Structure formats: structure tokens, C-alpha cells
Amino acid sequence: MNGAQHILEAFHQHSINTVFGYPGGCIMPLYDALVDDVDVEHVLCRHEQACALAADGYARASGELGVCIATSGPGATNLITGVANAHRDSIPMLVITGQVPSGLIGTDAFQETDVLGMTLGIVKHSYLVESADELPAIMEEAIELAQSGRPGPVWIDIPKDVLLTEAQALPSKPTTSIETSAPDLFTAIDMLRAARKPLLYSGGGISLAHAEEAFRQFAAASGLPSVVTLKGIGNGGKRDPNHLGMLGMHGSRAANRAVDECDLLLVIGARLDDRATGKLDTFAPNARIIHIDADAAEINKLKAADLSLRGDLTSILYGLTGELKKHPLAIEEWRKQCRTWHATGGFNTADNEEPLAPITGPAFVRQLSRIAPDDTIIACDVGQHQMWVAQYYQFDHPRHHLSSGGLGTMGFGLPAAIGAQFANPASTVINVAGDGSFMMNAQELATIRRYNLPLKLIILDNQCLGMVRQQQELFYNNRESHIDLNDNPDFVAMARAFDIPALHIERTDQIRRGIETILAYDGPMLLHVAIAREENVWPIVKPGASNREMIDESQRTRKANKEHVA
Amino acid sequence: MNPTTHPNNAGIYAIACTMTHEAAAMERLCQVIRIRGFRIVQMAVDAAGENLNIALTLEGTRPIAMLKTQLEKLHTVGEVVLQAPMAKTKTA
Numbered sequence A: 001m002n003g004a005q006h007i008l009e010a011f012h013q014h015s016i017n018t019v020f021g022y023p024g025g026c027i028m029p030l031y032d033a034l035v036d037d038v039d040v041e042h043v044l045c046r047h048e049q050a051c052a053l054a055a056d057g058y059a060r061a062s063g064e065l066g067v068c069i070a071t072s073g074p075g076a077t078n079l080i081t082g083v084a085n086a087h088r089d090s091i092p093m094l095v096i097t098g099q100v101p102s103g104l105i106g107t108d109a110f111q112e113t114d115v116l117g118m119t120l121g122i123v124k125h126s127y128l129v130e131s132a133d134e135l136p137a138i139m140e141e142a143i144e145l146a147q148s149g150r151p152g153p154v155w156i157d158i159p160k161d162v163l164l165t166e167a168q169a170l171p172s173k174p175t176t177s178i179e180t181s182a183p184d185l186f187t188a189i190d191m192l193r194a195a196r197k198p199l200l201y202s203g204g205g206i207s208l209a210h211a212e213e214a215f216r217q218f219a220a221a222s223g224l225p226s227v228v229t230l231k232g233i234g235n236g237g238k239r240d241p242n243h244l245g246m247l248g249m250h251g252s253r254a255a256n257r258a259v260d261e262c263d264l265l266l267v268i269g270a271r272l273d274d275r276a277t278g279k280l281d282t283f284a285p286n287a288r289i290i291h292i293d294a295d296a297a298e299i300n301k302l303k304a305a306d307l308s309l310r311g312d313l314t315s316i317l318y319g320l321t322g323e324l325k326k327h328p329l330a331i332e333e334w335r336k337q338c339r340t341w342h343a344t345g346g347f348n349t350a351d352n353e354e355p356l357a358p359i360t361g362p363a364f365v366r367q368l369s370r371i372a373p374d375d376t377i378i379a380c381d382v383g384q385h386q387m388w389v390a391q392y393y394q395f396d397h398p399r400h401h402l403s404s405g406g407l408g409t410m411g412f413g414l415p416a417a418i419g420a421q422f423a424n425p426a427s428t429v430i431n432v433a434g435d436g437s438f439m440m441n442a443q444e445l446a447t448i449r450r451y452n453l454p455l456k457l458i459i460l461d462n463q464c465l466g467m468v469r470q471q472q473e474l475f476y477n478n479r480e481s482h483i484d485l486n487d488n489p490d491f492v493a494m495a496r497a498f499d500i501p502a503l504h505i506e507r508t509d510q511i512r513r514g515i516e517t518i519l520a521y522d523g524p525m526l527l528h529v530a531i532a533r534e535e536n537v538w539p540i541v542k543p544g545a546s547n548r549e550m551i552d553e554s555q556r557t558r559k560a561n562k563e564h565v566a
Numbered sequence B: 001m002n003p004t005t006h007p008n009n010a011g012i013y014a015i016a017c018t019m020t021h022e023a024a025a026m027e028r029l030c031q032v033i034r035i036r037g038f039r040i041v042q043m044a045v046d047a048a049g050e051n052l053n054i055a056l057t058l059e060g061t062r063p064i065a066m067l068k069t070q071l072e073k074l075h076t077v078g079e080v081v082l083q084a085p086m087a088k089t090k091t092a
């Protein structure tokens, strides 16, 4: 077997049957090997960025490794945004690129770029393969590394001659993992029992560790009021009575208030990101902190933990659950208090009953949440629409909510939805996009058509870069700068040009029919939703300010906002 | 973060580290040191078979323990030892 065939052999060994890629000169030996392979489905996207984002969406929705492939030079550089996106959200991904032949590296050869050098900061690890014999072991190690501990993208850059050379497999090195010892668990239990107002704070680490079930059992046994980060949405399921919603910049008042008042914060699988914590000095000011994470470097990184537990989240959570089942926590008063806050400070604005009224983002998303089946996967883009989905859609599982958290990559949603649909062919997969974001990977309409994916595409079109416009309004004295998109294309005609049927709605009384129509249609369909340009996401915390200083619609006047700018 | 000035409160630290002698090993190490807020004052690298032994003197205002855990996360870094006695605050 040559190097290229060894790559496919590794795919077979690890049951990797779907990869996203785009061919070119230096990766051609791998594409040649693919011709004879019946077990690996290669999905041809129309831009390498979309290949990486589709692999990311595939991994998020399935919990398995996402794989993307590109050629050297422009192919590799086009992957970068997608790989950075996966890196920031700890998504398990294998990236394979062709490189110019070994002898030409460093000669400024055609389509040569220093891929290893330029991607160091966006990978968990990377390799430049120097000989065909080491390729099989590198494949093994890379596949293991991408998925173990805190997952992340691993990039293998392979010179063309290595792909073509016959290879002898060398043995790979074993890897090790670290477990938390039992005494730490007892200390955590003691701290929980000593607290009067303990709060559970969970993030994307729960599903990354495949610890969803363990988390739910722990949440139920502990009865702790809980908040989630953007990536933790769905952790507790949609029927968790103690759940207060998302915290942070666009979080609920209830969630931010509970963090502010709690006396113990149990942080699990979250990295205390600035969008979630606001100004750190005033974050959870009265709380002792227990931090549970797979990554030692996250502990004490931004906020000192009174106790840290590092290791496999599932076994830690089951360990804690066992103790709490024997003797439940006595925190009924605090639970009641949190439920009251949730009832008054959650995301529960009344529906607009006026049938001819323009559609608002929250009203649309709430309806979508009511109508779409329980196992629907929503892949968002980035902007106001993303926040409305996070606030108003009731997710039952974290893998149903695909959102670019750490990097905030506009253009994520459409290719991520493609990846999610390949991972879950029978599920309803919806991309909720903004008009700006949609145009960043619109070429992927061709991929949807080619593979006849039954994806549902929803564009919440406010004819502007709404999230930027909102911050310009609130924090830059309403001085709008380059956010206008009132010359958007006709999205309905655009979809139809790709042979995808499309529908336009603009009034409140059209929401239900619009959603039902696209969901009932047997194939891909686009729903273009015109919404008001001036709509804002509420509440909002000014970047860098304390989560106590939430601004809502009642403070929309210039005067109030100027005070917040100060 | 890419500090270009020497703040008065910067600490000086000595670190010894071993890592696999792989392609881009030193770039990987230096990149993490830079992005996590430290400057290299001195560096000595000694290639020993498959490994590199690296002695570093670093300067920075952030907690050195944070850099240590970030360096330990690198897949090809074997051991990072903080040599405590070197650490002192600059009074420039």
C-alpha cells in the first residue's frame, strides 16, 4: 500500500465513512485512491472553508470525528477559518492536506505554503509527514489525539511523494489519561453540603466528553439550580425544572442574577469565557468555586478555583451523583428563589397577537421551537439571529444546537448543517442564518442540491449586519458604519437558481404556515423571513462590563446608553 | 498578547523543558510562550537524539503557572520544570 492507501485503511479501521474535501494537485494521489474505495463517502463541498465547517458540523451532531481534506496552498489556507472554528470549540477533527513534494519544500514551489507554521495556533497538534513509513502511525496517533482528553483538530500535512510511496507500518505509541482520585469527590460533596445557595454552571464540555446522561442524573439527584453557556444549551434537556437558561452577555436576567447571588459555583466543562462571565472582578463575587474539567490548563486560568477536579467528566459526575442520592441537598428555599427569578426574568415575552404585524426574531424562533420535531438539529450562523435561537428555542439535547461559540464564525451554519445532515440522514436539520452570514457560504447551496439533502434553510433577513448595528446603536452613539445590506440579492430567486424551492414571509400570521410548509416538503427548501431592521437582542451586557449591568429595551434611549458607555 | 514593553512588575522565570525533536517543535513552543504573554530573554537548545532539552529565561506579568500548564498541553512536550530561585521582580 502507498501512503494514500494507508490513509484510507486508517479510515476503514476507525469506521470513518464520511469525509468532506476538495481536490487539487498535491492531494491527487489520495483522490486517486478514493476512486477504488467503496466504504468512504467523499462529500465535495464548493469551498474548502465549507469542507472544514461541514466536518465540524458532522462532529458536533454525531459526537464522532469530523474529517476534511484539501490540497496544498490555497486549499489549505481556505481550510483555516473552519479549523480555527473547531479549535476554539474543541471539536474533534482530522485535517489532511497535500503538500508539495518533499524535495520542493522551501523552494517557493507552485502552491507551496508553510501550512505547519501558519496553523500552529489553531490545532491541538499537527504533523508534517517526512516519510511514508511513519504515516500509518501518525494516522493512528492523530485520530486518537483529536478525540481524547479535550478534543480538537489535528492537522496532517503530507508531501505528494509520501502519498505515492509504498509504506511499511511502524507501531504507534500508546497514550495515557489522568483520573481524579476519590478524596477530591468527598471534598466537593462537603463543599456542596456547606453551601446555602449552590449553582450548577455547565458548558460545551459535557457533550464533548459524551457525559450528557451522567450530567442529567447528577442534575436530577442534586436538584441544583443551573445555568448554561452558549455551548451548554440543551445539557439538562428542556424539562429540567431547575434550569435558568443561558448566562452572560445575552443571557437571561434570572441566570445572571443566580450567578451573582450564589455562594458556591460548580463549573463543569466550561472555561469561564468573557462572553459568559462579563467583567471577571464582579463575576460570582460571593461564591466558592469548584471547577471540573478535562483540561488542566483551564483550571485557575481566569478565576481561581477553591477545588478542581480534573479527569473524565462521566466518572466524576457519577461519583458525585452516588453520594447525593444517599443524602440529598437541603436547598429548597434557594431553589424556590431561583424558580421565581426564572418566572419573571427568563425568556418569556408574550407572542404578538396582531396578525398583520411584522415578524420579530424572537416570535419566529419561539414558533419554530413549538412546531419542529423534538430531535431537530438547528445549525446557526452568527449574529442576532444566533442569540434569538439560543434564547428562545427549547433544546432537548446539546447536540441539537450547533453554534459557533469561541470563534463566532459567520458562514458556519450552512456547511455545519450539511455535515449534521450527513451524520443524521433521518433527522430534521435546519440552518437558521442571517442575511449577512448566509452570503458567506452561499455557494454550498450547490452541495445541498448535488446530494439532495433535505435541509431546511431559514434566513432571518433584517437587511443589515444586525449584531454590529445593535452595538453601533447602543455603544457608538448610533453612528452606523458599513452595516447596511439593503441591496441583498433576491434570496428566493437565488435558491431557485440552485433548484431549491423557496418561500417568502413577512407577517406574523404567515409564520406558522411558512414553517409547516418547509418542514413538510420532501427535500431541501428555503424560507426567507423579512424582519425589522431595528430589532435588538435583549438583554445585553456591554462588552467588558459586569453581568449585573444588563441593558434591556426600556433603556434603549440615547441617554441611558451613554451612561453605559462611560 | 504580544508584549513589546518591559512593565515594571514583570517577573523573571527560568524554565527547563524537554520536547520531541519534531518539525516545528521550537516554533510551537515559542508561539505558546508569546501568545500566553511572556517574552524570551534567553534560550539554550540542546538536541539529544529524539529529544530537545530547552532552557529558557522568560519575562512576563502573568502567572507563570498558567504558562506551565499551557506548555504541558503540547503533545510533544514531555516535561516542564519551573526553576523557582530565578524568579524575581524587575525594578527597572
Ligand SMILES: Cc1ncc(C[n+]2csc(CCOP(=O)(O)OP(=O)(O)O)c2C)c(N)n1
Pocket (backbone or CB within 6 Å): A381, A382, A383, A384, A385, A386, A407, A408, A409, A410, A411, A433, A434, A435, A436, A437, A438, A460, A462, A464, A465, A466, A467, A468
Ligand atoms: C467571518 C466573520 N466576519 C465578521 C464577523 C463580525 N460579526 C459578528 S455578527 C455580524 C453580523 C451578522 O449579520 P447577519 O448574519 O445578517 O446576522 P444578524 O446579526 O443581522 O442577525 C458580524 C459582521 C464575524 N463574526 N464573522
Ligand SMILES: [Mg+2]
Pocket (backbone or CB within 6 Å): A383, A434, A435, A436, A460, A461, A462, A463, A464, A465, A466
Ligand atoms: Mg442580518
